[in-house]
Amino acid sequence: MRLLVLGGTEFVGRAVVEAALGRGWEVTVFHRGSRRPPAGVRSLHGDRTAPGGLAALADGTEWDAVVDTWSAAPRAVRATARLLRGRAGRYTYVSSCSVYDWPRPAGYTEEAALVTGAAAAAEATEYPQDKLGGELAAVESFGADGSVLVRAGLILGPYENVGRLPWWLSRIARGGPVLAPGPHDLPVQFVDARDLAEWALGAVEQGLSGPYNLVSPPGHATMGELLGACRRSTGSDAELRWTDAETVLAAGIEPWTQLPVWVPAGSELHDGVHGLDVSRAVATGLRCRPVEETVADTWGWLRGLDGAAPVRPGIGLDPAVEARVLGVPSAGRA
Numbered sequence: 001m002r003l004l005v006l007g008g009t010e011f012v013g014r015a016v017v018e019a020a021l022g023r024g025w026e027v028t029v030f031h032r033g034s035r036r037p038p039a040g041v042r043s044l045h046g047d048r049t050a051p052g053g054l055a056a057l058a059d060g061t062e063w064d065a066v067v068d069t070w071s072a073a074p075r076a077v078r079a080t081a082r083l084l085r086g087r088a089g090r091y092t093y094v095s096s097c098s099v100y101d102w103p104r105p106a107g108y109t110e111e112a113a114l115v116t117g118a119a120a121a122a123e124a125t126e127y128p129q130d131k132l133g134g135e136l137a138a139v140e141s142f143g144a145d146g147s148v149l150v151r152a153g154l155i156l157g158p159y160e161n162v163g164r165l166p167w168w169l170s171r172i173a174r175g176g177p178v179l180a181p182g183p184h185d186l187p188v189q190f191v192d193a194r195d196l197a198e199w200a201l202g203a204v205e206q207g208l209s210g211p212y213n214l215v216s217p218p219g220h221a222t223m224g225e226l227l228g229a230c231r232r233s234t235g236s237d238a239e240l241r242w243t244d245a246e247t248v249l250a251a252g253i254e255p256w257t258q259l260p261v262w263v264p265a266g267s268e269l270h271d272g273v274h275g276l277d278v279s280r281a282v283a284t285g286l287r288c289r290p291v292e293e294t295v296a297d298t299w300g301w302l303r304g305l306d307g308a309a310p311v312r313p314g315i316g317l318d319p320a321v322e323a324r325v326l327g328v329p330s331a332g333r334a
Helices: 011-022 073-082 125-141 164-174 195-204 223-234 245-250 268-274 279-283 291-303 319-326
Strands: 002-006 026-031 042-044 065-068 092-097 147-152 177-181 210-214 239-243
Touching: 002 011, 011 026, 011 195, 011 268, 065 268, 073 092, 073 291, 092 195, 125 147, 147 195, 164 291, 177 223, 177 245, 177 319, 195 210, 210 279, 223 239, 223 291, 239 319, 279 319
Parallel strands: 002 026, 002 065, 026 042, 065 092, 092 147, 147 210, 177 239
Antiparallel strands: none
C-alpha cells in the first residue's frame, strides 16, 4: 500500500505512520518540517495555510490512501482533498465525536444529530464546527463511498500532545495524597492512538467508508483502573483519595480539564464523552489494548523526554486547590 499522511510527526499522525511502516507500507508524510518524522518515510514539506503551500503534493504522485488529522479551518482539508482527487483511492479524515450536537444521549450512534459546519470555512472557529467542516470537505471531493470519517473520542497513549494522561502520570509520580475523583468504578471510554491507527489502516484495506465512532467499548476501563495503572507504572507511593463528585464540584474544579478524563457520573457531560456506541467500529475490527499497556507505554515515553511533559494550558489541577480539598498542608512533593 502507498499511504500519504498529512502531518505524521505528532501523536495520532505519528501512530498512523508507525503502524503503516509496521505493515510494510510505503509511507509519505507531508508536514511543515518543524518536527522530524519517523525513520523510513518519504518526507515532503509544505504549509497548508500558506499560498502555494501544497506545491510539494502537486507532482502527480498517486497513493492508495490518505490519512488527514487536520483540526483547524476546514478550507485546508478542502484544498488538499481537491488536489488529491483522482490520485488517491481513499481519504481517511480523523474527526471527533465533538461533531455531534449537544446534548448527546448515552449510547449514541453515528446517526446522532450533528452540529453545523462548512467545508469552505477559511478561518478556524469552534473545534466541533471545524471538525465537521473537515468531514464535509473530505466527502465533497472523495464522495461518501471514498471517504472514512473517524469520529474519535478521547485519545490517549505515547506522544500525546494534549497532556491528559501525562498530567495524571506526572502528578501521581510525585506521590503523596492525590485527589482521585469518584466513583472508583466510573466507566470511561478512550482509545489508544495506536489502536486508532491500526483500525484506520484496516479500514483502508477493507475498503470501508462513512462515519465510525472510535473509542473503547463500554466496560473497557474505569477511572479507578486508569489511576491505579498510573500508580503501578510510575512505582509511586501516592495515596489515591477517592472523593465524591459533589465535593469536587463544590470546590469549583472543572471536570475534564482540571481533572482530566473525569466527568461526573450520570451527567450530560459523561453521556457525551464516555457514552458512545462503538459497535460499528468493533464489528469492523477495532481492538483496544488493556489500559495497563497504554499507561505503561505512555510513562515510558515520558521518562525519555528531555523536558517536561507536554500539557496544554488549562489541563491539570492547581496543587493548592488539591491540598485544600483534601485538607492537607501539601498535595504531593514538588
